[in-house]
Amino acid sequence: MEPLPQVIDNVKESFKLAKRDIIELAQTVNTLNETLHEMNKKYQELLKEQHAMKLKLSEKGSKKIIISTTGKRQYVGSRRALKVHDSNCVFAKNIKPKYKINFTSKSKALNQGYKLCDCLKK
Incomplete structure (x- = not known):
């Protein structure tokens, strides 16, 4: 009848190992939950930041529309030359789009x- 104590010892050892594994899994789950919570916080912050950027971008876009509709004079230059023209100047109309630079003021x-x-000196 000696095999019975060996079986009991084996069962006890198996339960100890199972308990240890369960504790490790619980700790891993807790760590993953904390990481998930932190990631959710970061995601919410990024969404707020994205929303703020979209608002800022839409404000800039509307400002551009306001500026272009005020009827102010537009100034055009070329990347290949160092002359600035009125947007209605014959020379400005000859500048290819890929070389064209727009200025909002003469001083710039x-x-x-x-x-x-x-055309601007008159």
Whole structure:
């Protein structure tokens, strides 16, 4: 009848191992839950940041529309030359789109080293 104590010892050891595994799994689940909670927080922060950026971008877009509809003079320069023209100037209309630079004021063009065309000197 000696095999019975060996079976009991084996069962006890099996339960100890199972208990240890369950505890490890519970700790892993808790760690994963904490990580998930942190990721959700970060996701919410990123969503708020994205929303703020979209608002800022839409405000900038509407400002551009307001500026373009005010009837202010538009200034055009070329990346290949150092002259700035009125947008209605014959020379400005000859500038290819890929070389065209738009300025909102004469001073911005002058600060970048452009010279005034005769159409702007009048």
